[in-house]
Amino acid sequence: MKLFFPISFLAAVAVLSGCAGYEDDAQKLRAEWARGNFAAAAAVAGTALEESDGNDRLLWQMERASTLRALGNAEEASSAFEAAAGTLAHWNETPEILLSREALAGLTNLSALPYRGRSSDAVMLHAYRALSFLEAGNSDSARVALNAAYRAQRDAVERNAENIENARKEARENAVDVPAMLESSGLDKQLAQQEKDLAGVRVLADYVNPFATWLHGVYFLHAGTDGADAERARVSLSRVAAMYPKNEYVAADLELASRGVPARDEALTYVVFESGLAPILGTVRTDTMLPIPIGSGNVTLMPVSIALPKLVLSDARKYWGVFPLVSGQYSQGSAEPAPVPALSANGAPALEVCDMNSVVRTEFDNAFPSVLVRTIVPAVLKSAASAAANAAALEYARRDGSAGSAIVALATIAASSVYTYASSGADVRCWQTLPQNFSVARVKTPASRRVSVRVGGRSRDVALLPGKVNLVCVKTTSEGGPLVVTQSVLRE
Numbered sequence: 001m002k003l004f005f006p007i008s009f010l011a012a013v014a015v016l017s018g019c020a021g022y023e024d025d026a027q028k029l030r031a032e033w034a035r036g037n038f039a040a041a042a043a044v045a046g047t048a049l050e051e052s053d054g055n056d057r058l059l060w061q062m063e064r065a066s067t068l069r070a071l072g073n074a075e076e077a078s079s080a081f082e083a084a085a086g087t088l089a090h091w092n093e094t095p096e097i098l099l100s101r102e103a104l105a106g107l108t109n110l111s112a113l114p115y116r117g118r119s120s121d122a123v124m125l126h127a128y129r130a131l132s133f134l135e136a137g138n139s140d141s142a143r144v145a146l147n148a149a150y151r152a153q154r155d156a157v158e159r160n161a162e163n164i165e166n167a168r169k170e171a172r173e174n175a176v177d178v179p180a181m182l183e184s185s186g187l188d189k190q191l192a193q194q195e196k197d198l199a200g201v202r203v204l205a206d207y208v209n210p211f212a213t214w215l216h217g218v219y220f221l222h223a224g225t226d227g228a229d230a231e232r233a234r235v236s237l238s239r240v241a242a243m244y245p246k247n248e249y250v251a252a253d254l255e256l257a258s259r260g261v262p263a264r265d266e267a268l269t270y271v272v273f274e275s276g277l278a279p280i281l282g283t284v285r286t287d288t289m290l291p292i293p294i295g296s297g298n299v300t301l302m303p304v305s306i307a308l309p310k311l312v313l314s315d316a317r318k319y320w321g322v323f324p325l326v327s328g329q330y331s332q333g334s335a336e337p338a339p340v341p342a343l344s345a346n347g348a349p350a351l352e353v354c355d356m357n358s359v360v361r362t363e364f365d366n367a368f369p370s371v372l373v374r375t376i377v378p379a380v381l382k383s384a385a386s387a388a389a390n391a392a393a394l395e396y397a398r399r400d401g402s403a404g405s406a407i408v409a410l411a412t413i414a415a416s417s418v419y420t421y422a423s424s425g426a427d428v429r430c431w432q433t434l435p436q437n438f439s440v441a442r443v444k445t446p447a448s449r450r451v452s453v454r455v456g457g458r459s460r461d462v463a464l465l466p467g468k469v470n471l472v473c474v475k476t477t478s479e480g481g482p483l484v485v486t487q488s489v490l491r492e
Contacts (some may be wrong), residue, residue, distance in 0.1 A: 038067055042070075
C-alpha cells in the first residue's frame with residue numbers, strides 16, 4: 001500500500017509528459033499552418049511522427065499528409081494518406097477495450113489511450129485520399145476511397161451508440177452518479193456556458209460531412225458508368241441540397257443526377273475553396289473537494305480533479321468576410337468600394353457546401369456523453385483509492401507510533417494529492433490542419449480553358465488540364481496567406 005501512490009504518480013507523470021509533448025508540437029504546427037508556412041508545418045508534423053509512439057501515430061500521419069498536400073507534393077501526400085488509412089484500418093479491426101491500456105487510462109486519463117481516429121477524421125481522410133487519387137489520375141481508386149468515406153459516415157452512428165452504452169454500463173458498475181458529480185463540482189454550469197458559446201454553430205444530421213457527401217455525388221455524377229452510379233450521385237446530392245437549399249450549384253447537379261444516367265452534357269469546371277482553420281479542442285477543468293466513499297459506509301472529503309475537452313472555434317472566424325458563408329462579401333479598399341464575391345471563379349461566387357465547425361461540433365456533441373462518463377468515473381475511483389490509501393497510511397502510523405511511519409503517512413497523503421491533480425487531463429488530440437470552410441463555384445469551362453480564381457483581394461489564373469469536367473482545389477489558411485492550387489479531371 002505504501003508504494004501504490006509513488007508508483008502510480010510516476011506512471012501518471014510518464015504518460016502526461018507525453019501528452020505535454022503532443023500539445024507543444026500541436027501548438028507549433030497550428031501556428032505555422034495558420035501563417036501559411038506549410039514547409040515549416042510539414043517539418044513539425046514529420047518530426048512529431050518520427051518521435052511519436054503508437055498512441056499518436058495516426059494523428060501525426062494525417063497531419064503530415066495534409067501538410068504535404070499543401071506543399072503540392074502530390075505523390076508523397078498520397079502515400080502519406082494511404083499510410084494513415086492503413087493505421088485507421090488497424091484500429092478499426094482492434095477491439096475498443098485493450099485491458100492494459102484501459103488500466104493505464106484509469107490511472108491517468110483518456111489521452112493515455114491510442115488515438116483511433118474520430119468518425120469525422122475517417123470521413124475526411126477518405127475524402128482527401130480520393131482527391132489525391134484524382135490528382136494522380138487514378139479515378140478507380142478515388143471511387144474506392146469515396147465509397148469508404150460514405151461507409152464511414154454510415155457506420156459512425158452505430159459506433160457512437162455502442163460507445164455511449166459502454167460508458168453508461170461503466171458508470172452503473174462503479175456506482176458513480178455522473179449528473180450529481182457534475183452538479184457538485186460546478187461543471188454543469190461551465191458546460192451550459194459552453195453550449196451557449198456554440199449557439200451559432202448548427203448541428204448536422206448524425207455524422208454527415210457535407211463536403212465528402214458533395215464530392216461523392218459530383219464524382220458519381222460525372223465519372224459514373226451506369227444508372228446505379230447516377231442514383232448514388234442523386235442520393236448524395238439530395239442530402240447536401242437538404243442542408244444547403246440555397247446552393248444553386250448543388251441544385252443544378254441534383255437536377256442532372258435525377259435524369260437517371262451519369263451526366264455527359266456540357267464541359268464544366270468545379271472550383272473548391274478550402275479556407276480557414278477548423279475548430280480544435282481545449283480544456284474545461286475543475287478541482288474541488290467532494291465526499292468520497294471509502295468502504296464500510298464511511299465517507300471522507302477528498303480532492304477530485306476533472307478535466308473535460310471543450311470545442312474551441314478558430315480565431316479565423318473573423319475572416320468570414322473573406323471566407324464567407326453563403327452571403328459573405330469582400331470589399332476592396334477605395335473611396336466607395338465595390339463589393340465583389342469573397343471567393344469566386346471567373347466571377348461566379350463560391351457558395352458554401354460544408355462548415356467544418358458544424359461537422360466537428362456535431363461529432364463532439366454525439367461523443368461527449370461517453371467522454372463524460374469515461375472521465376468522471378476514473379476521477380472518482382482515483383480519489384476513492386487515494387482516500388483509502390491515506391486512511392491506511394494514517395492507521396499504520398497510529399499503530400506503529402514511530403517517526404518513520406509518520407513520515408511515510410505524510411508522504412502518502414502528499415503523493416496522493418499530487419497524483420490526483422497531475423493525472424487529470426482532457427484528451428485534446430485532434431486533426432489540426434483541416435479547413436474551417438469548404439465552398440464551391442461551378443462554371444462552364446471557357447474556350448480558353450483558363451479559370452481566374454479569387455480569394456479576397458488576391459487572384460490566380462489557372463490553366464486547366466485537358467478534360468470535359470475539371471476539378472480545381474484552392475487552399476488558404478488566412479487572409480494574407482499563400483494560395484495553394486491543385487487540380488484533377490473528373491471526366492476526360
